[in-house]
Amino acid sequence: MAKLTSSTTHGVLVLSLCLLLLHIFSPALSLETTKLRGSCVASERDALLTFKEGINTLHGSLLSSWEGQDCCRWRGVLCSNKTGHVVKLDLRVNLDEFPWASMSSNISPSLLALEHLNYLDLSFNYFGGQQIPKFMGSFKNLKYLNLSNANFGGSVPPQLGNLTMLRHLDLAGNYNLHLVDLVAWLPRLSSLKHLDMSYVNLSAAVDWVQALSMLPASLRILDLSYCNLNATLASLPLYSSNITALVTLDLEGNDFHGPIPDWLLGNMTSLEEFWLRGNDLVGMMPETMKNLHKLKVIDLRWNQINGDIAELMERLPHKIQSLYLGGNNLNGSLPNWIDNMTSLSTLDLGYNSLTGYIPSGIGKLTNLSYLELSSNQLVGMILEYHFTSLTRLETLYLYNTSLTMGVHPNWIPPFRLKEVDLSYCKLGPHFPAWIQSQTNITFLGMSSAGITDKLPNWFWNVISRVQYLDLSLNQISGVLPMTLEFLSTAESIILHSNQFKGRLPKLPMGLWYLDLSRNYISGPLPLNLGIVELNFLLLSNNLISGTIPSSLCNQLQSLEVLDLSNNHLSGQLPQCQTSGNSFRAKSDWRDVGCYLVIVSFYNNSLSAWIGTRLPNLVFLLLKYNMFSGHIPIKLSKLDHLQVLDLAHNNLSGTIDLSLVKFKAMTLTSPYTSDLNTIAANIVENIDVYSDPFSLFVITKGQILQYRKVNIFFLFSLDLSGNSLTGEIPEQIGALARLKNLNLSANRLIGNIPETINGLLSLESLDLSNNELFGEIPPILSVLTFLSHLNLSYNNLLGRIPSGGQLETFLDPTIYIGNNNLCGPPTSKNCSGNQTTMSDLPEHEDGYDMSSFYLSMGLGFAMGFWMIFGALLFKRTWRTTYFLFVDDICDRMYVFMVLKWARLNARIKKK
């Protein structure tokens, strides 16, 4: 999206430059409207000058040309060539010419002196939210009034209704207009032919239905798109009103719901265009639609229209030219008689639930230029006859259907396509030869199309105008050319998961996205890639060797995502200079230095650290390399770092306290589940080309492939498989957003810190294969999201705590290799004087109970050892104690013997 806007901005800039030059070098052209005969009426000139004074022209505007006596020669002013009176005032601002044009002051009522004015255009000026002046209603002869996109606010003065001659009223794009009382003025515009209120919020205008029903019969064009209207379509007063001569009705982007009623359009026989995209309409199109003999365009995209497509098409008038039904719930198959609809030039049925074959009749639609059937469950073959007469076809979207292209290898299509997407169709195994004739292509999608062929030699020449190229997920082979610079319009090239060989080519200047992952690209990275605007460079799973040249830094200044994982790179990471960045087109959040957000180098042989500041780094994946020594403390200064994977290197030393203070991984407010700003920006870009980019992360003991936005919900710290020593710092508990913590296979000692309960988001905890000792802290049970735990092969001891999530870990192997651990889920019973805990299941107050038992156990041990320990170490106490016990025993013995003797004697007496 960002790319799109930037390129259009470029276009606009160039265009505006041309315009400016035109204005400078050919004054005749700019005076075209004023070169007519007739001199200016003095009173009108004074009125215009008064008007000019009220306007803030600080940044220059066309009013600056308003000098000299003959106001008829001023820009934007047109006088009648009979009377000399000013009849037309066209003060529309060309935003390319005057991007800062400002008209914040009052509009002078002096304009009323222009009694003969019939045309007034103030669009694209900036009136700072002020009300439309009341005197606008006093231009008795006004036929054309354009106040669109001029930032008027407040309510519309009812005086506007006095403009009974008005034919054209445009209020579009004044977001701040607050319309409550439409009936007061709108119905009185009795000559109105064209009414445009698009992008004006009408949600507060409760009388809009009534106002519409009172509109004059002269109305031809009604644009109410994006007006926040929320109603059933049945409540539209079309049937009962006078406006039966409407030619264009635009209701796009509102909240119209319910079905399209039968009677609604009953007598709208003049209707040619009906725009309803992006509402919530349901049900089938009414049969009466067939009576709209003049209907050419109907747009119902992204509604909930359902039912059989053939039935729907039967209800359409034969002359229909543009049928937009994408993004609904239509089912059934396309009818064979589709060839009757000879006027069709646009057919959009994508993103429905259509089934069956594409009928051959479609090949007879000689006027068809746009065919979109993507994401349906269509089956069968596409053959030559489907295209027989489609000489005008320019756009063909069959993405994600189950169609098989079965055309003859020598077929020469009758069309010249500009945009074609056949991804997830079956095109292979041979590379489709018919593409060779398609030299106008700007968009080519053939991802996952079952092609297992060599890329033809002609291919690169044919697609020389391409902007978007996606051949991913095939088995296309061939050597990439040394340079792709001739693809001068290319913005995205996606060739991942094929069998391309050769070196990384020199790339076109404007390229934004390059994905060559999972191919056989070999050799070193070139010193000069020739690119400036590249945002994504994805080269993982290739055979690239050598070092990463530092020249890359200067060439890849816009780079956001760099994935070089699973290659054969060695040496150190480049030392990028931060000062040399003069190119900073986009910005705000990118303060200093490189723009890199994601860096993945895992599984190479890199050995030296990133020597530069990468302030925007969110992901740093350096798993399986040859980094050694301490973990550099400067990593903790990366404020946005949320995934750090240094697993399986040769790192040593302790885990420094400052290292566990990654700002992005700590919780800054109670519910910081939002993306960080940098990540959010990337996500916006990724969503455009949604699927190709993904990251593999090991968590929960599995390799998971994170895609799309979910990449940025991951917070992970993986230092496993190194030689780290020392204790796990207590401060690790601050990393409350961490979802994955893996410190396994190191030489860590000490206890598992009690602060571990601070890792509130933790889902996966792996501390296995270290030398940790002590008991497992029972507080571990408060981590309610913990779903994977591995504490095996340490020196932990005591009873395995229970409660909360810990009770859901029934696999004893997660505790194996700790000889002194006992209790469930291990088979080893805890003997008596070990720390005891209840065998009872966890209650609501389970944690309190366990701490009670814990302290009871501790109390017992304490008391026991106080007595027993003293006896053990103090001989005199011991002697006294045993003498005392002996004495007691003796007394007891004597007492018992005597008692027994007496008892026997009594019994015998009886």
Place this chain on the structure above:
Amino acid sequence: MASLSLLPFSFVLFLLAASPVISTNSEGEALHALRTKLSDPTNVLQSWDPTLVNPCTWFHVTCDDRNRVIRLDLGNSNISGPLGPELGRLQHLQYLELYRNNFEGKIPEELGNLKNLISMDLYGNHLQGQIPKSFGKLKSLRFLRLNNNKLKGSIPRELASLSNLKVIDLSNNDLCGTIPIDGPFSTFPPQSFENNSRLNGPELQGLVPYDFGC
């Protein structure tokens, strides 16, 4: 030689290319359907993107190595709303941890379809209605905690057939009738049933109907 060494790699590639990229993702759809009815003020479900090929990278969801959902861990998450019947479609689910939230409404019968379920922790919610009789089909169940809800009715006798059941907690509800004594119930302590004012002690088989007083 080089091409030989690439053979296994290309085989993997072939597998990658051949694997269905757009597969029917019924478990993801089930979870997504569940989500749409829930209120999630702390955004714990925000990663549940239904356009992904499977739900295995959704947080709080865990899959086995064949990408089948085996865990749902959403304890203490401030979630409110109904427990959708869609949960019953997670055929391979082993752990259903939804404790201490604000789930409300009935426990759907469909949860009885979770034949692999080992642990069901629904305690500390606002669940109403009866304990479904279909729970008698949960043959793998070892932990069943429904305490601290608003459950009514009697304890289904079908639960006595759950031979693997090690722990049950039905305390702090509004259950009635008597407590079964067969099967695993012979070992459960009285605390598992306390604070159900209308629950009348152990079942007296043959003397009093088990749902006496309901």
